Amino acid sequence: MDGKIGIQEIIRDYYNVSKNSMEAIIKYVEFQTLSSGTSFIKSGVQNEYDYFLLSGICRSYVVNQKGEDITISFFQNRTVLTPNVARTFKNQSTMTFEALTDIEIGRFKAIELVKLMREISEMRSFANAVLQQELILKSKKELYNASLTAKERLKIFRQQFDSLENLIPHPIIASYLGITNISLSRLRAELAKE
């Protein structure tokens, strides 16, 4: 697959920018293929990039006080990963991002986007759309976590991330849902009966 075309499609999903503006940002993009298990953004380490996910699945996670890792988000095909500004504190990443399958990404320095935003109005709109989308996503998750039971959250997870449950280890999903893998197993048994 041509990465450039993939990125154009991703950008257009957020905001319909012109071909010229598209070229302006793609110029700065480096493409990488990473194998499953690779951590490409690391908690506590400086990271100055923003990312397009072209193919594959990855997740973000943090480590709690017991040393367990807690999944914050899953990312599938053709999206922008959580913007640098929302995952960086005092110049260090607050989370780790890890490939759950082999993935293809395009990355560019966040500062280049800031420059382009100053020059190109469409770039401001694009960046704004990304922020807005991420905020809506997080608000939705916040709402679900607060108002639904774990069983309901599992149902929604299944709708949202179709076949993921058969693809990745359950402890990763369980921590995303805020339960243990044992509880997840119990919920799965309950739902299978229904």
Added chain:
Amino acid sequence: MDGKIGIQEIIRDYYNVSKNSMEAIIKYVEFQTLSSGTSFIKSGVQNEYDYFLLSGICRSYVVNQKGEDITISFFQNRTVLTPNVARTFKNQSTMTFEALTDIEIGRFKAIELVKLMREISEMRSFANAVLQQELILKSKKELYNASLTAKERLKIFRQQFDSLENLIPHPIIASYLGITNISLSRLRAELAKE
């Protein structure tokens, strides 16, 4: 207090816009004083406004499946409330916003800001800063909820919302922390010993 001056200060906290741009938005602002206990944005009801909180304290909450209300955020003096776009789904509010003390707010129709954003570059930057700030806030809360114990979260709550614990009913705080008011009471007793 003059509400207009209050709003200027709030806006400048997000992005330093010119006096002219300031006037452009303030023209659309309606000022209201609401007494403690008033719900001014209601879950399931259409709401087309964005809000400045000029004085007092309010909260947003949702109702879970047991009928309990779960606090999502607290807002103090001189901030912008969660943007319309992040709390609205299918043209209806996803949350209720309630005054916890008497409050003064300034509200304006979200669509007026969208118009101004088209015309005035500074307005785009301001709106962008608000979105970014809200996203950072939510990301931080997400991080804390995932990685810290309830006791640690209470400590951070105290730093963040200084005297709130002596001002509002504890069940409201407990639901914000993700525990019951009984558990909150037990944590308070533990922390008092330390």
Added chain:
DNA sequence: ATCGCTTTTTATCAATTGTTAATGGAAAAC
């Protein structure tokens, strides 16, 4: 100061969820 209301704390008990460990199954390696 006292009364009455609201809120918080405490205690007891129940239920849920987590922990540990063993079992079973599936996929990968040899």
Added chain:
DNA sequence: GTTTTCCATTAACAATTGATAAAAAGCGAT
């Protein structure tokens, strides 16, 4: 084809948290 490894499930038990109710404390109003 067998063995090994990894992962999900299950069971027994422990610990935590929640529910209910009663007591204590705080607060306002009279």
